[in-house]
Amino acid sequence: MGARVTTGRTLLAAVMGFGVALSAQAAEYPDIGPLPQLKIDKAKAELGKRLFFDKRLSGDAAVSCATCHVPEKGYASEEALSPGYPGNGHFRNASSLVNVAHRKVWNWDGRIGTNLNDMTREMLTEDYTMNMDMRIMQERVKQDPLYVKMFKDAGYGEPSNGSVRKAIPEYLKTLTSANAPFDTGKMSASAKRGMKLFKGKAGCIQCHNGPMMTDQKAHNTGVPENFDVFMDPMNHQAFIAFTMFQGIPNYMNLKRDPGYFNVTLLNEDMGKFLTPSLREVKYSAPYMHNGMIKTLAGVVDFYNQGGGKDSNKSKLLKPLKLSGKEKKDLVAFLEALSGDKLTSDKHVWKQPYPSEYEAIANWTEVRN
Amino acid sequence: MHLKKITLSLVAAAVATVFAGCQATAAKHEGAAAPTKMASAQMAMTPSGPPPLAPLGDAPIPPDNKLTPAKVELGKLLFFDPRVGGDASTGCSTCHEPEQGWAWAEDFSRGYPGTVHWRNSQSIINSAYFPRQFWAGSASSNEKQAKSAAKGGVAGNGEDDIMEARLALIPEYRKRFKEVFGTEWPIIDDVWHAIAAFERTMNTTGEHEVPLDKYLKGDKGALSEEQVRGMALFNGKAGCINCHNGELTSDTDYHNIGVPPNKRWEEDGLAQITFRFEQYAKGQTEEGYRNAKSDWGFYYRSKNKWDKGKFRTAPLRYIAYTAPYMHNGVFYTLEEVVDFYNRGGFDEEGRTTLFPETKSSLIKPLGLSDQEKEDLVAFLEAFSGPEIEMEKPEQPPYAPLFTMADLKAAQEAK
Numbered sequence: 001m002g003a004r005v006t007t008g009r010t011l012l013a014a015v016m017g018f019g020v021a022l023s024a025q026a027a028e029y030p031d032i033g034p035l036p037q038l039k040i041d042k043a044k045a046e047l048g049k050r051l052f053f054d055k056r057l058s059g060d061a062a063v064s065c066a067t068c069h070v071p072e073k074g075y076a077s078e079e080a081l082s083p084g085y086p087g088n089g090h091f092r093n094a095s096s097l098v099n100v101a102h103r104k105v106w107n108w109d110g111r112i113g114t115n116l117n118d119m120t121r122e123m124l125t126e127d128y129t130m131n132m133d134m135r136i137m138q139e140r141v142k143q144d145p146l147y148v149k150m151f152k153d154a155g156y157g158e159p160s161n162g163s164v165r166k167a168i169p170e171y172l173k174t175l176t177s178a179n180a181p182f183d184t185g186k187m188s189a190s191a192k193r194g195m196k197l198f199k200g201k202a203g204c205i206q207c208h209n210g211p212m213m214t215d216q217k218a219h220n221t222g223v224p225e226n227f228d229v230f231m232d233p234m235n236h237q238a239f240i241a242f243t244m245f246q247g248i249p250n251y252m253n254l255k256r257d258p259g260y261f262n263v264t265l266l267n268e269d270m271g272k273f274l275t276p277s278l279r280e281v282k283y284s285a286p287y288m289h290n291g292m293i294k295t296l297a298g299v300v301d302f303y304n305q306g307g308g309k310d311s312n313k314s315k316l317l318k319p320l321k322l323s324g325k326e327k328k329d330l331v332a333f334l335e336a337l338s339g340d341k342l343t344s345d346k347h348v349w350k351q352p353y354p355s356e357y358e359a360i361a362n363w364t365e366v367r368n
Numbered sequence: 369m370h371l372k373k374i375t376l377s378l379v380a381a382a383v384a385t386v387f388a389g390c391q392a393t394a395a396k397h398e399g400a401a402a403p404t405k406m407a408s409a410q411m412a413m414t415p416s417g418p419p420p421l422a423p424l425g426d427a428p429i430p431p432d433n434k435l436t437p438a439k440v441e442l443g444k445l446l447f448f449d450p451r452v453g454g455d456a457s458t459g460c461s462t463c464h465e466p467e468q469g470w471a472w473a474e475d476f477s478r479g480y481p482g483t484v485h486w487r488n489s490q491s492i493i494n495s496a497y498f499p500r501q502f503w504a505g506s507a508s509s510n511e512k513q514a515k516s517a518a519k520g521g522v523a524g525n526g527e528d529d530i531m532e533a534r535l536a537l538i539p540e541y542r543k544r545f546k547e548v549f550g551t552e553w554p555i556i557d558d559v560w561h562a563i564a565a566f567e568r569t570m571n572t573t574g575e576h577e578v579p580l581d582k583y584l585k586g587d588k589g590a591l592s593e594e595q596v597r598g599m600a601l602f603n604g605k606a607g608c609i610n611c612h613n614g615e616l617t618s619d620t621d622y623h624n625i626g627v628p629p630n631k632r633w634e635e636d637g638l639a640q641i642t643f644r645f646e647q648y649a650k651g652q653t654e655e656g657y658r659n660a661k662s663d664w665g666f667y668y669r670s671k672n673k674w675d676k677g678k679f680r681t682a683p684l685r686y687i688a689y690t691a692p693y694m695h696n697g698v699f700y701t702l703e704e705v706v707d708f709y710n711r712g713g714f715d716e717e718g719r720t721t722l723f724p725e726t727k728s729s730l731i732k733p734l735g736l737s738d739q740e741k742e743d744l745v746a747f748l749e750a751f752s753g754p755e756i757e758m759e760k761p762e763q764p765p766y767a768p769l770f771t772m773a774d775l776k777a778a779q780e781a782k
Contacts, residue, residue, distance in 0.1 A: 059525050060455045061482030087456030088530060127530040131454050133521035135648045136483065139641040222782075227775050233537040233766035240533035252536065252553060255770060255778035271782065310782045357637025364634060367658045368644050 029209035032199075034183050035102055035279075036211065038173045043154040048171025050150065051164055053349040056140050057124060059131035062086045065123065065168070068094040071343045074283030075100075075175060080291025081228060081235055085131050089235035091242065091257065093291035096284040098342065099277055101173040105216050108273045108289040109262045111246070116169035124165075128238035134161040143357045174347060177279045180339035187336045194333025197326055202303065204330075206316050207275040213337065218260035218272035221317060222308025225256050226290035257290065271312055282338035296331045419614035420603070423581040424685065427496035427568050433511065433561050435568060442544045443566025446559055448760050451534045452518055454525035457481055460514065460563060463489045463523065466758050469689030470570065475630055475697030476639065483522040486642045486663065488697035493686045493756060496568035497616050503679045503695040504666045505622065506650075510564035518560075521649065522642050532556045540764030570756065572685045578753040580685075591750050598747025601740055606709065608744075610730050611681040617751065622666040622678035623728045626713020626720040629662035630696040662722045663696060677723035688752035702745045710734045710741060 051057060055064045068082040068090070069075040077083070077094035084090035092108055100106070105113040112119050124132045141147045141159040148159060156163035181187045187195070198204045207215050229235045243251035246262050260272035273289045287293045293302055302308065304327060307317035322330065342348075360366065429435055446452055450459035463477045463485070464470045470491045472478055477489035487503050495501060501513035518524035518531070535541045535554035545554040548562065572578050582590035591599065602608045611619050632639045647657040650668035666678035679695040687693070692700045698715065699705050707716065712733035714720045721727055736744065 056482070059482065059521070060457070060480060062455070085455060087451070087454065088534075127454065127527040131525060131527070133525065133645075136521050136641065136645045139644045142644070143637050143641050225775065225779055227772065230770050230775055231768045231772065233534075233768060236769060237530060237533040237537055240536060241527075241529040244533065245529045252769075255775055256782065309779075312782070357641060359635050359637045360640055363640060364661050368647070368660065 029205050029215075032182075032205065032209060032213050033211050035099060035177060038101055038176065040173050041154070041170055043150070044156075044167050044170040045174050046171075047147075047150040047154045047156075048167035048169070049174075049347070049349045050147070051141075051168050052171055054353055056144075056353070057130065057132060057137055057164075058085065059133065059136075060086060063130060065130075066348075068129070069097050071348050072283070072341070073285075074098055074280040074338075075342070076284035077291070080226060080286050084128050084235075084238050088128050088238045088241070089232060090128065091229045091235050091239035092289050093286060095276060096280050097172060098175045098280040099177055099212060100175065101169065102212050103214075103216060103277075105274065109259050110216075110218055110274045111263055116172055117165045120165045120168045126242075128241050134164075137161055137164065140357070143360070144354065145358065175342055177337075178339045178342070180279065181336040182333075183339065188332060190329045190332040191336040192333075193326075194329035194331070194336075197322070197330050198333055201326070202320050202322060202330055203316065203318075204303070208278050213278040214275040216274060218263075218269065218274050219314045219316070220259070220271045220273075220310050220312045221303075222271075222310035222313040223273075223288045223290065223292055223302075224308050226292050229257065229290065230255060259289070268312065271310055278334060278337050280338045282335045283341065296334050297327065300327045300330050300334075418609050418611075418619070421580065421584060421609070421613065421617060422615040423584040424494070424497070424571070424573055424578075424615060426573070427494075427571050429568060430509065433565060435565050436548065438544070439548045439562050439565045440569050441566075442541075442548050443562035443564070444758075445541075445544070445761050445764065446563050447566050449763055451538075451763070452524065452526060452531055452559060454480060454527070454530075456534070458524050460492075460517065460524075461760070463517075464492050466756070466760070469493070469686065469691075470756065471690045473691065475632065475692050476642075477523075479522045479642070480525040483525075484636070484638045484642055485522050486639065486646050487695050488692060490682070491686055491690045492567050492570055493690075494571050494616075494683055496564075496571060498618075498680075498683070499620060500680070504650075504669055505620075505680050506669060510567050511560040514560040514563040514567075521645065528556045531559070534766075535559070537766050537769055538764050539767050572753055572756075576753050576756050578685050579750040583750070592746065594743050594746040595750045596747075597740075598743035598745070598750075601736070601744050602747055605740070606706075606734050606736060606744055607730060608709075612684055617684040618681040620680065622675065622680055623730075624665070624677040624679075624721055624723055624726045625709075625731050626724075626727050627677075627679075627694045627696065627698060627708075628715055628719035629722060630698055633661070664723075665695070674726050676726050677721045678726060684748065684751040686752050686756075688749055689755055702748050703741070706736070706741050706744050706748075710736045 052065045055061050057064060063083070063085060068077050068084070070078050072078075075097035080093055082090035082092065082094040095108065101116060106116070106119045112122060121134075124130045124137065125134060138159060138161040141151075141164060151157065151159040151163060154167065156167070177183065181191065198208075207217070207219055209215055229239055240251060243254060243258070248254065248258055248262060256271060258270055260269040260274070261267070263269070281287070281296060285294060285296075287296070287299050293299050300322070303317070304320045304322045306319040307313055447460045450457050450462060452459050453462075458480050463472045463479070465472060470493050472489035475488060477485035477487065479485040490503065495510060495513075499508070501507040501510060502516070507513040507516050518526045532554060535545070541554050545551055545558060549555065549558045551558065572581070579590040579595075602612075611621070611623060613619055633643050644657070647660055651671075652660065652664075652668070656664070662677065664676045666675040667673070669675075682693070687702070692698070693702070693705050699708060708714065709731070710733065713727060713731040
């Protein structure tokens with residue numbers, strides 16, 4: 001099944017002249033709907049699963065991918081700001097990884113637009129996330145007999161850092177929404193009313209559209225800064241390291257997250273962040289790029305007041321004048337976008353990892 | 369210039385070879401194998417042999433990194449600060465621990481968390497005198513050594529941006545970097561300059577002068593009779609002076625003396641990981657990566673097969689505090705070291721280098737008696753004076769760069 005994409009550009013003229021937020025028509029945007037199926041290589045995904053939860057994939061072997069992308073929390077960070085690598089903090093909330101394989105662009109600021117292989121490399125090697133020298137990673141993996149077997153069984157041959165970066169994305173393809181009431185057609189009456197608001201009066205669909213419920217574009221919604229980024233030197237150091245490395249001008253004096261500005265260096269893109277997917281949002285609180293909103297009701301309130309304060313804020317955002325009941329219906333719909341928790345051993349590697357590396361026997365006799 | 373140096377080292381090797389009673393043909397190997405820079409101090413040779421041991425003078429200070437008390441003090445703070453590293457746990461002093469001879473008292477240096485190193489941590493004491501740092505001389509100054517160690521995957525594993533960011537959030541460092549280097553924010557390159565400046569003050573001079581240097585300056589009471597006998601062996605029958613010579617007690621050149629591979633590589637999975645990683649990190653061919661079973665040493669720099677298994681002649685001052693010995697720490701006592709040389713470069717199990725073809729022809733069984741071995745060890749002890757102790761400075765704390773008022777004003781201005 002392919003994504004249902006209805007651009008309906010001919011309708012565009014018809015809706016012009018109305019207040020955009022109030023007159024948003026579902027037909028104007030790629031419709032929301034079920035996700036297309038992904039073809040998954042089981043052996044590669046199983047290997048990727050073991051790698052995803054393995055702390056030995058970080059420099060000091062203290063954190064794994066799952067440290068920030070917590071299964072119980074929709075594979076997002078449970079704290080407003082991700083923990084980051086030991087010795088520093090972080091400056092953003094880790095996004096949910098459920099359905100991440102359906103994206104075309106990654107990171108809150110959209111700085112990676114190629115593939116999950118590159119995204120995996122970025123997370124493994126950045127000093128404030130996992131700080132892994134991939135040459136050491138490869139040799140650690142080669143030192144684990146189970147990995148050696150799994151790489152072979154998966155058709156990768158000898159473990160290499162290149163195949164680690166292929167296996168993890170293969171696993172990520174298995175993190176797909178399952179049995180969300182929205183997909184099964186078992187939504188409550190309240191959620192159904194909420195969907196109507198979503199597509200109409202509340203105007204959510206203007207950005208949250210398509211099967212992923214995101215246009216995968218950057219917008220400024222005026223989310224207030226999370227001052228913990230700057231007041232906690234552990235987080236601030238990660239922010240400085242990031243902005244320094246990315247080449248953001250005047251990074252020492254920055255008191256806000258530049259967002260998509262990082263990609264274009266255009267002032268008009270300051271404070272824009274990629275529209276997040278809304279699938280599995282029930283689990284992935286807190287919300288927004290910096291975790292500033294704790295609940296879905298809070299998110300609805302935020303948009304109901306027309307978003308936050310920013311001179312660069314999107315013109316799409318206007319006060320919505322939703323009633324209390326409408327807000328509840330909208331939250332019910334948002335909750336209906338979440339399915340089963342992906343926390344069983346189908347998705348989570350639950351077997352223990354060896355506490356130390358086994359020595360290769362006859363080391364002097366065998367080839368490295 | 370290069371030619372001249374090579375010629376000189378050929379002469380040096382030839383003279384040394386004759387002195388050691390070896391065949392002249394061996395000189396070819398030694399000389400051809402060592403086309404490396406020698407410190408100018410080493411050039412002043414006596415016509416009859418290698419430069420004699422000489423008292424340690426003042427450490428050379430490079431013109432682009434002059435010593436000032438403020439810079440040295442800043443360098444000391446940074447040397448002891450683990451935030452100059454990857455996860456803020458592993459700084460210079462982590463592997464160069466003052467109480468372990470400003471080195472690390474295990475065969476392999478402890479390495480970054482989750483790793484182990486693959487070579488013995490060398491003492492920083494007197495490192496300032498050496499034209500190149502590390503066992504294979506891969507860094508050309510203390511500054512470059514500090515940088516490489518702080519960033520290496522099995523050492524500090526730090527990256528420039530996060531280390532610089534941390535220092536910027538420590539008010540004490542902002543103040544001191546501004547005073548010393550005149551910059552608004554700490555610059556990572558200046559970190560290496562400050563650390564190197566501190567290291568250049570960490571020498572066995574002045575109150576830490578070693579008995580040998582006192583003796584060489586004329587204090588004949590500084591050595592015991594036993595040590596004086598040991599010195600004669602050092603300069604004569606044992607032939608140590610061939611490489612451990614001059615002011616630095618090292619020719620600063622690279623030799624394969626027959627040290628066997630460390631057995632940990634056969635028994636320890638973590639060490640096996642690092643071993644293979646280092647083949648990549650140091651530069652190795654695919655075939656070399658597959659087949660290497662010991663540290664190829666100077667080969668990684670020169671890529672000449674005749675340099676396999678060669679390491680820089682270690683200086684001998686302060687060695688009473690820096691056990692274990694050799695590039696891979698296989699010997700824990702000076703007695704073991706003397707026994708190893710006395711056997712002609714074999715350990716007590718008869719193990720030796722995996723590269724016999726590059727082994728120095730100077731290394732031959734010495735035929736030392738037990739008494740001679742004792743005398744030699746006694747003399748080696750004369751290379752160490754009082755222990756160099758230092759109280760570790762307190763780490764200056766982080767503080768937020770902005771106030772809440774700054775942040776609220778910026779939020780309002782958005």
